[in-house]
Amino acid sequence: MKHETEFEISFDGGPVPARQGQTIGAVLHAAGIRSWRTTRFGGRPRGLFCGIGVCFDCLVTVNGTPSLRACQTEALPGDEVTSG
Amino acid sequence: MTYDLVVIGGGPAGMAGAAAAALAGLRVALVDGGPRLGGQYFRHPHSAEPLRGRFPRLRAAVAGRATVLARHRVWTVQREDDLLAVHCLAGERDERPRTVRGRRLLIATGAHDRSLPFPGWDLPGVLTAGGAQALLKGDRVVAGRRIVVAGTGPFLLPVASGLAGAGADVAGVYEANRLTGIARRARPAPAKVAEATGYALELLRHRVPFHAGQAVIAAHGDTGLTHVTVARLDRDWRPLATRTVECDTLAVGYGFLPQLDLPVQLGCATRPGVDGSPVVEVDAGLRTSVPGVYAAGEATGVGGADLAEVEGLLAGRTVAMDLGRTARPAPALARRRRRLTAFAEALLRAYPVRDGWRGWLSPGTLVCRCEEVPYARVLEARDLGALDSRAIKLLARPGMGWCQGRVCGYAVACLMGEAPQPPRRPIAQPIRLGDLADQPEETP
Numbered sequence: 001m002k003h004e005t006e007f008e009i010s011f012d013g014g015p016v017p018a019r020q021g022q023t024i025g026a027v028l029h030a031a032g033i034r035s036w037r038t039t040r041f042g043g044r045p046r047g048l049f050c051g052i053g054v055c056f057d058c059l060v061t062v063n064g065t066p067s068l069r070a071c072q073t074e075a076l077p078g079d080e081v082t083s084g
Numbered sequence: 085m086t087y088d089l090v091v092i093g094g095g096p097a098g099m100a101g102a103a104a105a106a107l108a109g110l111r112v113a114l115v116d117g118g119p120r121l122g123g124q125y126f127r128h129p130h131s132a133e134p135l136r137g138r139f140p141r142l143r144a145a146v147a148g149r150a151t152v153l154a155r156h157r158v159w160t161v162q163r164e165d166d167l168l169a170v171h172c173l174a175g176e177r178d179e180r181p182r183t184v185r186g187r188r189l190l191i192a193t194g195a196h197d198r199s200l201p202f203p204g205w206d207l208p209g210v211l212t213a214g215g216a217q218a219l220l221k222g223d224r225v226v227a228g229r230r231i232v233v234a235g236t237g238p239f240l241l242p243v244a245s246g247l248a249g250a251g252a253d254v255a256g257v258y259e260a261n262r263l264t265g266i267a268r269r270a271r272p273a274p275a276k277v278a279e280a281t282g283y284a285l286e287l288l289r290h291r292v293p294f295h296a297g298q299a300v301i302a303a304h305g306d307t308g309l310t311h312v313t314v315a316r317l318d319r320d321w322r323p324l325a326t327r328t329v330e331c332d333t334l335a336v337g338y339g340f341l342p343q344l345d346l347p348v349q350l351g352c353a354t355r356p357g358v359d360g361s362p363v364v365e366v367d368a369g370l371r372t373s374v375p376g377v378y379a380a381g382e383a384t385g386v387g388g389a390d391l392a393e394v395e396g397l398l399a400g401r402t403v404a405m406d407l408g409r410t411a412r413p414a415p416a417l418a419r420r421r422r423r424l425t426a427f428a429e430a431l432l433r434a435y436p437v438r439d440g441w442r443g444w445l446s447p448g449t450l451v452c453r454c455e456e457v458p459y460a461r462v463l464e465a466r467d468l469g470a471l472d473s474r475a476i477k478l479l480a481r482p483g484m485g486w487c488q489g490r491v492c493g494y495a496v497a498c499l500m501g502e503a504p505q506p507p508r509r510p511i512a513q514p515i516r517l518g519d520l521a522d523q524p525e526e527t528p
């Protein structure tokens with residue numbers, strides 16, 4: 001097994017532990033953060049649903065780039081993730 | 085560089101197809117949206133490539149022979165004279181346009197979970213079965229503490245046993261079908277029986293109860309899932325009696341839908357599969373109706389990894405032969421394909437989706453998650469005269485959001501009383517058009 005680097009990313013300013021290769025969606029979900037945006041009309045909380053890039057429920061802003069699929073975006077050290 | 089063959093999809097079918105074609109002497113590019121080869125079935129963490137089983141063998145067969153283009157998401161394919169131009173977005177955050185050209189194209193884009201709507205299915209904590217599996221296999225994240233697994237199909241067993249084995253408290257597996265006479269109808273190969281027995285033993289070991297003829301018909305919670313309503317179902321999936329089960333996570337899936345955006349864009353003929361959902365029509369050599377375009381794996385009918393791999397091998401050989409290479413006939417492979425197809429079709433028949441799920445909906449239940457279209461608005465549009473799912477889409481907007489109907493398309497078609505249609509999506513991936521126009525295009 002290759003060495004698994006551990007690092008931190010931040011979610012709305014707070015630290016969240018991550019392992020190399022994990023997606024941002026997995027990192028947040030593992031930390032008990034299950035929702036990171038609300039819907040346009042109903043303001044409903046959303047997080048992971050399909051987990052494989054199909055549903056677009058997991059959209060998130062990373063380092064200022066909006067509308068990335070959290071389940072398809074690999075976490076990198078120092079990533080600043082913001083809810084929206 | 086122009087390739088002889090571009091393969092789209094790095095799962096079992098795509099890897100096998102790329103390997104077979106490359107072994108026959110073709111220049112092959114294998115394109116996949118993910119960071120590593122494997123697709124959903126061979127999904128593995130960054131740090132632990134599987135050392136046993138089919139994956140390492142396929143990986144070795146592909147390595148050094150085919151050009152692997154990971155993190156390349158295909159958004160469209162266009163014909164350019166004799167060539168097929170596969171337009172990709174490379175990278176994850178900084179999408180760069182990149183075009184890969186080939187004389188032949190093999191589509192091996194796999195499948196995703198088939199979802200049915202029910203009250204509360206958009207609460208955080210409700211995941212597809214495939215999503216829970218992807219978290220576990222790819223990220224080594226157990227989806228929750230107390231998990232309910234529900235839906236229909238043989239896939240629920242590996243999901244539940246994987247979660248239980250990883251330490252989750254799996255409150256139960258709720259299989260909506262009754263599974264009477266499955267073994268007789270499907271006549272599984274001994275290896276399949278052993279696999280299923282293995283999952284069953286694992287569930288037994290972790291004291292996970294398995295309930296056939298039951299389903300989760302509602303999910304509850306304020307900002308996240310806290311409990312679900314489980315119902316005993318009649319033959320048509322109408323609820324008979326209900327009870328509440330506490331859980332923080334629900335993994336739910338009703339079988340799989342092939343990803344058909346690209347073959348449909350290219351004009352490949354489709355036909356209704358045995359479960360009613362469209363699949364790409366192919367001949368014994370996995371050729372689609374469009375010259376130069378081949379399909380293998382779930383796109384030709386949902387059948388699992390073994391069948392996908394066999395189809396990939398056959399497709400790779402066919403491409404080689406069609407390009408004038410000599411390939412020895414492979415009657416054993418063709419026989420294996422027929423046998424695995426018969427088994428897969430028997431399973432699809434044993435795990436149908438029954439109409440009674442429509443009765444689980446209440447007027448406020450979202451049918452389309454993206455555009456937040458409640459069931460009431462679908463009914464309203466129908467009352468206004470929308471006769472099919474296309475008209476409904478225009479009136480009530482289900483399927484017009486980010487996912488382009490991938491999640492709700494099946495349900496909307498069923499609610500309109502029509503057979504699920506092949507997708508009509510001009511692009512297979514949302515793209516930022518402005519970005520595309522601004523950037524010089526690379527070709528690998």
Ligand code: FES
Binds near residue numbers: 025053058071072
């Ligand atoms: S969870 Fe569906 S796209 Fe990420």
